[in-house]
Amino acid sequence: MKLYDFPPAANAQRVRVFLAEKGLEVPTVELNVRDGEQYKEPFASMNPFNCVPFLELDDGTVIAESVSVCRYLEELHPEPSLFGRNAEERAIVDMWNRRIEIDGFMPILHAVRNHVPFFKGRVIPGTRSELPQLPPIVERGKDMLKVLLGRIDPKLAKSEFIAGPAISIADITGYFMMNMAKALEMDIEGPYPNVYRWHQALSERPSIQNL
Amino acid sequence: MKLYDFPPAANAQRVRVFLAEKGLEVPTVELNVRDGEQYKEPFASMNPFNCVPFLELDDGTVIAESVSVCRYLEELHPEPSLFGRNAEERAIVDMWNRRIEIDGFMPILHAVRNHVPFFKGRVIPGTRSELPQLPPIVERGKDMLKVLLGRIDPKLAKSEFIAGPAISIADITGYFMMNMAKALEMDIEGPYPNVYRWHQALSERPSIQNL
Numbered sequence: 001m002k003l004y005d006f007p008p009a010a011n012a013q014r015v016r017v018f019l020a021e022k023g024l025e026v027p028t029v030e031l032n033v034r035d036g037e038q039y040k041e042p043f044a045s046m047n048p049f050n051c052v053p054f055l056e057l058d059d060g061t062v063i064a065e066s067v068s069v070c071r072y073l074e075e076l077h078p079e080p081s082l083f084g085r086n087a088e089e090r091a092i093v094d095m096w097n098r099r100i101e102i103d104g105f106m107p108i109l110h111a112v113r114n115h116v117p118f119f120k121g122r123v124i125p126g127t128r129s130e131l132p133q134l135p136p137i138v139e140r141g142k143d144m145l146k147v148l149l150g151r152i153d154p155k156l157a158k159s160e161f162i163a164g165p166a167i168s169i170a171d172i173t174g175y176f177m178m179n180m181a182k183a184l185e186m187d188i189e190g191p192y193p194n195v196y197r198w199h200q201a202l203s204e205r206p207s208i209q210n211l
Numbered sequence: 212m213k214l215y216d217f218p219p220a221a222n223a224q225r226v227r228v229f230l231a232e233k234g235l236e237v238p239t240v241e242l243n244v245r246d247g248e249q250y251k252e253p254f255a256s257m258n259p260f261n262c263v264p265f266l267e268l269d270d271g272t273v274i275a276e277s278v279s280v281c282r283y284l285e286e287l288h289p290e291p292s293l294f295g296r297n298a299e300e301r302a303i304v305d306m307w308n309r310r311i312e313i314d315g316f317m318p319i320l321h322a323v324r325n326h327v328p329f330f331k332g333r334v335i336p337g338t339r340s341e342l343p344q345l346p347p348i349v350e351r352g353k354d355m356l357k358v359l360l361g362r363i364d365p366k367l368a369k370s371e372f373i374a375g376p377a378i379s380i381a382d383i384t385g386y387f388m389m390n391m392a393k394a395l396e397m398d399i400e401g402p403y404p405n406v407y408r409w410h411q412a413l414s415e416r417p418s419i420q421n422l
Binding site: 048049057061063064065067068069071072075076087088090091092094095098099101102103106110123124126127131134135136137139140143144147151 | 259260268272274275276278279280282283286287298299301302303305306309310312313314317321334335337338342345347348350351354355358362
């Protein structure tokens, strides 16, 4: 199998951290997404959604989508588990990963795309268009992150990681959500001290230090 | 186990259709979300995200999030499969379900919340606040749906269902995305004939007819 990615992209980094936490190595091909290499063949046919990362299996099947790639690799290599060790644990990890993605990661991704000048002309991931950056999307993304952090801060007062005592894919998703939020200059440390501490602790892990 | 839901909510209907396609029955408690019953105890403590549906297991564990509930029930009752029958199929189904959720279902959910007068004061799911409805979020949601439909229409010309020859959770997610989009008065039949036909065919299935 072969992983296609672009090291600076948050979604590519999610998979890289996942691999490091699992102790896995996968041959990797870097696509220069900044120069639009994902729109050229053979990459455009491999992943018509024009995003990285994606995983090409030996039979040519392509799995795009960062979490789907991680989920597939977890099935092949269950230990150490980052998706849960039984049906109930897997449901809880999936729930938290989804909560963080739906209520925070995606709204913040769109906030950043609609705020940072670098993303002008590319406000929708995997597209190039004349659609403008829209400031209300930035404000609503920040509002949504505040709601989410207000809900997970009390949880992180009692639990080392998002879904329980062990690190999971939900923490990796959350780590990169907080990293993206840095571009929006929000105060995290004051109102969400447990989120702040959790994010700091994650940033010291070798999987993230060695990115 | 016990499922807590509210029949008119799209996310509750996703789980109901999933159960019907699997031939499963789960005891169900209806929470009147319109009157804010999810903010009252014991429900607020069971699911601090104040949404339906959620599944309470016999040991008191709560699995919130519609897809996490479905994924858990699929593990207990693998046949007929709606998440794929092996690691590779599961990765492909998960990829398509995520594509549809991230690129369409969620942007359209936010577009509807920011457009339909009924959702004033509840623009973020699971919250009540004074945050205003923002028209640019409606426009961007429609733009994102057009990008997604432009990508899946050619696929649905060659494939009966989103992830291949059999129905999957990705079709259920897609069905409700298209239903929500009706509130935005977009032309689907003209520009996306295969999406239109696929949606019509899904709407005739007993699982949806009997909702």
